[in-house]
Amino acid sequence: MRKAMANAPAEKGGSKMHNLLVYLRQHWQLYVLFMLPAFALTVIFRYIPMGGIMIAFTEYNPIRGILGSEWVGFAHFKRFLSSPDFMRYLMNTLKLSVYGLLWGFPAPILLAFLLNRILSSKTKQKIQLVLYMPNFISVIVLCGIVRILLAPTGMINMLLGTSTNFMTMPSAFRTIYIASGIWQGAGWASIIYTAALSNASKELKEAAVIDGANIIQQIKAVEWPAIKDTVLIQFIMSVGNIMSVGFEKAYALQTDLNLNASEIISTYVYKKGLLDGDYGFSTAVGLFNTVINVILLISMNALVKKMNDGKGI
């Protein structure tokens, strides 16, 4: 009895090991040929840099390496958090993304509702072709177009009859950034909602029309329920990305005179680190940004779980 009890776990463990070995021998290709390239790239280019975060706690000297550099603890964080610029960069980043979300998020949903009201599918396709086009313009060309249109003799001033130099005004930067983002992205982002709307039950909608439902009632009863989940998921994902405002566009729209509004954390990290060579400080600022982002994402997910009966993403 005792013997049997003692042997059972060992035997079970042994056969488990054995099964695993058999499995690995049969399926080694899955690991070596299919998984290894992606796994190696991830470890080398994603996880090794995570170890490099230690730079944030040192006065990094490229010649002496991470371990040879002087350890300064949280000095860089203190310096950044107590500098007068800190609040400005943080607020610039947050304002750009929060306002961007407030204006930019509803725009594609509105477009999808409008497109859904167009009965002729040929007209709809033509409109969509135009709506999606700006998505294929590169960030650089987009910013080049913006600068041209907003120049003192550009199209916008021509239409307004003024000659304001918008690109040098800090107060105009966020409007420019967000409006050009909607111009470029709203059409493309509407695809996902248009698709969800086309999945709305046709019978349900016809029934609603026969019952004499007007447009508002149709939207409430048929169309909104069809896209509600998609809207929610898109919203969570947008909030999760709130601190990762695109570097490329903000940097390309910066001028010496609008820095007051256009300097965001990612552009600051780039300038401090790669242009000024202040590696330790720059890494610390970048880490600060990442940590806020992760906290936002986790709390957002928790909130949604609560609202959505325990289902997160």
Added chain:
Amino acid sequence: MKPKKKKSEFAKQPLEDKILLIIGYTILGLFLVAIILPVIYIILASFVDPVTLQNSGLSFDFSKWTLTAYERVLSNSQIWVGFKNALLYSVLFTVISVVVTLLAAYPMSRADFKGKGFFNTIFVITMFFGGGLIPTYLLIANLGMLDTIWAILIPGAFSVWNMIIARTYYMGIPRDLQEAAEIDGATEMIYFFRILLPVCTPIIATISMWQFVGMWNSYFDAMIYLNSASKQPLQLVLRAILIQSQPQPGMVSDMQSTAARAQLAELLKYATIIISSLPLMIMYPFFQKYFDNGIMAGAVKG
């Protein structure tokens, strides 16, 4: 026939719906105009002579229109170097990235793959947390990849997001196909390449398009990792012309005065925008359905 039908549909609507529809169509119309108008403006302005353009903007005095901007941009070698590099990087990056991503998605799609949870965790963490700019840059420098095309092609080659989309697509392929293949004694490789991939062409096309356009349009990696003029992709050349207002050598240097050079540099921006955007603008309608597919695949996952 058709307009008439539409009109009667519209006429049937109750008054409040009519008002709502009119407001809605107006918003949509304004948005369309806002997209088209700048494009037309830039096309027209690219022909105006530089002095008029600077002083009064767009002009319809056709006698003064000129093709000089196009001639100067197209005869500049750096633009062509940029195009060539952009094409090279985009094609290579697409191939490497799609191969790595499609391969990794296969084990992840199999229910019986041991270690799936481990790999999944490892991959998903990288979507939300990373070392940041400086540690990544120093790693690339230590690996001796600075100012080589590998710095552009390799570090971002594996996309977790695309892997998830491909995995979801694989999982939608009927299991019978795989079971039939296993009974026939097909190895993993044969099943993957001969049976699975051929039925996955829509998603492969979609991911390829994304990677290609993404690489073609980005500039950040090239800006920080590549120094040599001969290695610059198109977007960096464009950045100098459009954002920094620094035309490529030889584009404006034959002008006598600083003012004339500045005016010409301004005009060159218009032609540069048109020339550099034309290839994707022409190609995009043909590829549109693949992009639509991909967005839907992403939606299914979410």
